Amino acid sequence: MKKIVFLPALIGLGIMYVYPAHAKDLLINTPRTTLLLQAHEGHDLRVAYYGSRIEASDVAAVYAAGALNRSAYPAFGAGCQDETALSVRHADGNMTLDMAVQGSTVAEEANATLTTVTLKDRLYPFTVDVCYRAYKNSDVIETWTVISHNEKKNVRLQQYASGFLPVRIGDVWISHLHGNWGAEAELTAEPLQPGLKVIKNTDGARNTQTDHPEIMISLDGRPEENRGRVIGAALCWSGNYKLRVDTRGKHLHYFFAGINEEHSEYELKPGQRFTTPELALTYSEEGLGGASRAFHRWARNGKVHNGTALRDILLNSWEGVYLNVNQENMEEMMRDFSALGGELFVMDDGWFGEKYRRVKDNSSLGDWMTDTVKLPQGVPALVKAAEKHGVKFGIWIEPEMTNSKSELYEKHPDWIVCPPQRNPIHGRGGSQLVLDVSNPKVQDFIFGVVDHLMQENPSLYYIKWDCNMSIMNYGSHYLTADRQSHLYVDFHLGLRKVLERIRNKYPKLVMQACASGGGRATYGLMPYFEEFWVSDNTDALQRLFIQWGTSYFYPSCAMAQHVSASPNHQTGRRIPLKFRFDVAMTGRLGMEMQPKTMNDQEKEFTRQAIATYKEIRPVIQQGDQYRILSPYGNSGFCSELYSAPDKSEAVFFAYKMENFVNQFTPRFRMDGLDPARNYRITELNRTGNPAGFEGKTFSGKFLMENGLELYMGGEFASKVLRLQAE
Numbered sequence: 132m133k134k135i136v137f138l139p140a141l142i143g144l145g146i147m148y149v150y151p152a153h154a155k156d157l158l159i160n161t162p163r164t165t166l167l168l169q170a171h172e173g174h175d176l177r178v179a180y181y182g183s184r185i186e187a188s189d190v191a192a193v194y195a196a197g198a199l200n201r202s203a204y205p206a207f208g209a210g211c212q213d214e215t216a217l218s219v220r221h222a223d224g225n226m227t228l229d230m231a232v233q234g235s236t237v238a239e240e241a242n243a244t245l246t247t248v249t250l251k252d253r254l255y256p257f258t259v260d261v262c263y264r265a266y267k268n269s270d271v272i273e274t275w276t277v278i279s280h281n282e283k284k285n286v287r288l289q290q291y292a293s294g295f296l297p298v299r300i301g302d303v304w305i306s307h308l309h310g311n312w313g314a315e316a317e318l319t320a321e322p323l324q325p326g327l328k329v330i331k332n333t334d335g336a337r338n339t340q341t342d343h344p345e346i347m348i349s350l351d352g353r354p355e356e357n358r359g360r361v362i363g364a365a366l367c368w369s370g371n372y373k374l375r376v377d378t379r380g381k382h383l384h385y386f387f388a389g390i391n392e393e394h395s396e397y398e399l400k401p402g403q404r405f406t407t408p409e410l411a412l413t414y415s416e417e418g419l420g421g422a423s424r425a426f427h428r429w430a431r432n433g434k435v436h437n438g439t440a441l442r443d444i445l446l447n448s449w450e451g452v453y454l455n456v457n458q459e460n461m462e463e464m465m466r467d468f469s470a471l472g473g474e475l476f477v478m479d480d481g482w483f484g485e486k487y488r489r490v491k492d493n494s495s496l497g498d499w500m501t502d503t504v505k506l507p508q509g510v511p512a513l514v515k516a517a518e519k520h521g522v523k524f525g526i527w528i529e530p531e532m533t534n535s536k537s538e539l540y541e542k543h544p545d546w547i548v549c550p551p552q553r554n555p556i557h558g559r560g561g562s563q564l565v566l567d568v569s570n571p572k573v574q575d576f577i578f579g580v581v582d583h584l585m586q587e588n589p590s591l592y593y594i595k596w597d598c599n600m601s602i603m604n605y606g607s608h609y610l611t612a613d614r615q616s617h618l619y620v621d622f623h624l625g626l627r628k629v630l631e632r633i634r635n636k637y638p639k640l641v642m643q644a645c646a647s648g649g650g651r652a653t654y655g656l657m658p659y660f661e662e663f664w665v666s667d668n669t670d671a672l673q674r675l676f677i678q679w680g681t682s683y684f685y686p687s688c689a690m691a692q693h694v695s696a697s698p699n700h701q702t703g704r705r706i707p708l709k710f711r712f713d714v715a716m717t718g719r720l721g722m723e724m725q726p727k728t729m730n731d732q733e734k735e736f737t738r739q740a741i742a743t744y745k746e747i748r749p750v751i752q753q754g755d756q757y758r759i760l761s762p763y764g765n766s767g768f769c770s771e772l773y774s775a776p777d778k779s780e781a782v783f784f785a786y787k788m789e790n791f792v793n794q795f796t797p798r799f800r801m802d803g804l805d806p807a808r809n810y811r812i813t814e815l816n817r818t819g820n821p822a823g824f825e826g827k828t829f830s831g832k833f834l835m836e837n838g839l840e841l842y843m844g845g846e847f848a849s850k851v852l853r854l855q856a857e
């Protein structure tokens with residue numbers, strides 16, 4: 132087979148080589164986007180185009196105009212000294228790869244088309260399947276690889292990214308999330324400059340507390356919500372990750388995403404297959420908002436467990452009683468919440484431990500038997516009480532963890548993540564330890580924790596699955612010496628195995644992923660969880676920022692947002708109950724407080740707000756989100772709108788974040804409405820007199836082009852408007 136030779140000098144000048152016309156063009160199509168590949172047998176797999184949808188008849192034009200024409204999965208070795216997606220050490224010590232297309236297949240799935248291109252090394256029995264799943268009901272393409280070989284001995288994977296995309300240089304900006312405990316998902320946007328931009332995480336367990344494996348790439352200058360071309364990318368991996376954008380020369384940015392290979396070289400046995408996690412890509416011509424809505428649709432249609440089911444309104448006991456749970460206060464909270472219209476009660480941390488009771492956060496993790504001093508009749512009595520009070524029941528666990536003060540650790544000291552030769556460093560409470568989830572025995576144990584709870588309490592409705600420690604002791608008693616470098620990866624593959632088992636047996640059990648707040652907001656886990664806890668910070672003002680950032684990639688149905696007490700336990704800020712509800716209502720509404728501390732007026736407002744949320748819940752949880760005024764915009768205001776997919780109904784939210792005399796207040800324009808329809812406006816959660824627009828009808832066009840004047844007097848004013856098409 133003739134090999135095509137590239138002329139680096141020409142490429143350096145930005146002149147692209149065009150394949151001969153007989154090359155095999157693969158159009159990977161979603162309803163509104165296309166990724167065009169050249170899979171010419173015996174040659175490198177090339178990516179030619181990613182953008183708005185094109186048809187086969189447009190392909191010639193793409194090449195004639197100048198295609199991207201870069202390797203679709205760059206491997207280290209022959210001809211490649213740049214950043215790569217794949218790098219290995221063969222059984223004989225050779226460190227190069229020279230991959231060529233061997234063939235491709237296309238398979239139709241229920242909601243997607245799966246295209247697989249098989250690459251084979253020209254010399255070694257080493258194969259990579261590059262896979263692309265293009266969805267029919269959202270504009271998302273997932274790409275990943277399956278790496279295997281038949282060499283005589285193990286091949287060492289040194290770098291094994293999920294995917295790669297070249298992006299044309301222009302005024303290109305990236306937006307991504309970073310943060311910390313209580314301040315997750317803070318948004319940052321920056322222009323791409325020459326050099327290597329790396330977003331990576333090495334936490335090992337709760338990998339989205341400080342930053343996220345997702346990125347928006349705005350191609351037309353400073354990112355805008357509703358305008359401009361945007362590529363969105365989300366890596367579906369719960370462990371350590373690395374996103375790289377390499378900007379070299381004047382022509383292309385090179386974007387890579389995958390498992391972080393640092394301290395994670397992977398020994399692949401002959402015949403063994405290594406599947407990299409999916410990298411989900413979207414392309415939008417409607418700005419950041421369009422890319423977000425594509426991710427949200429994709430998530431609801433399968434990437435979040437039970438993504439189309441409506442979520443219940445819950446009360447979680449944590450900020451109400453912290454670890455001091457007992458039969459009386461749990462029952463009291465259930466009863467009070469039920470009287471407010473609540474649907475689900477969740478008992479948080481503090482309910483377990485026999486020999487070592489969980490009275491402080493320094494013991495008992497792993498000992499998942501009821502503390503009978505606090506709860507003499509165990510969990511079954513609470514489930515029964517919940518039934519009596521007309522709410523469903525949920526429970527907190529942290530099953531991947533233990534404490535040095537626990538029966539579990541006394542019995543299985545070798546089950547913790549730690550090099551056998553060293554003493555462990557402890558986490559929370561000075562005694563927390565992470566269990567070694569790469570160990571199948573530990574996997575069985577974790578499955579057993581959930582299984583036992585479910586067997587004992589068949590009507591248990593919800594589990595809050597927490598994870599409050601990073602991997603701080605690198606090493607495994609279970610993994611052999613030559614596979615110690617598998618720990619970061621095998622921990623998460625092990626976790627997936629457990630979650631698969633749980634989901635196979637208990638598909639209806641509702642589960643929340645929590646990790647010291649938002650440490651596990653990741654598409655690596657969302658196929659197994661209905662939702663995640665967005666942040667331990669429940670301060671409504673700071674939540675506006677956290678929720679805004681999180682919504683770049685995650686749908687409202689997956690975002691657990693709770694109304695908490697005032698003054699707030701994290702910031703000490705006093706915020707009116709209305710504002711707290713108005714902020715929490717843009718996601719899966721819940722409460723995180725002791726209802727009995729509320730006065731009658733607050734209870735009445737809460738009762739009404741809960742009833743209102745039930746009415747608008749389908750639009751909020753299943754509708755399209757339009758972010759309008761950003762809290763990061765320094766205007767002192769924030770607004771957004773949720774619109775039913777058929778635009779028959781919408782809910783608009785506006786918040787005042789600062790309060791000054793003679794303060795400028797914008798006129799509030801809407802987005803995401805049908806310009807041709809008329810909408811009747813009703814203010815929800817209203818505390819003052821009706822505004823002039825109350826009950827009146829406006830065209831979608833008017834509301835989007837002219838908007839409304841909203842009276843936003845005083846501190847922490849907020850408005851929620853329901854728009855119903857007539």
Ligand code: DGJ
Nearest residue numbers: 449479480646647648667
């Ligand atoms: C951390 C979580 O984020 C909190 O909501 C709470 O569940 C505590 N853990 C309990 O220990």
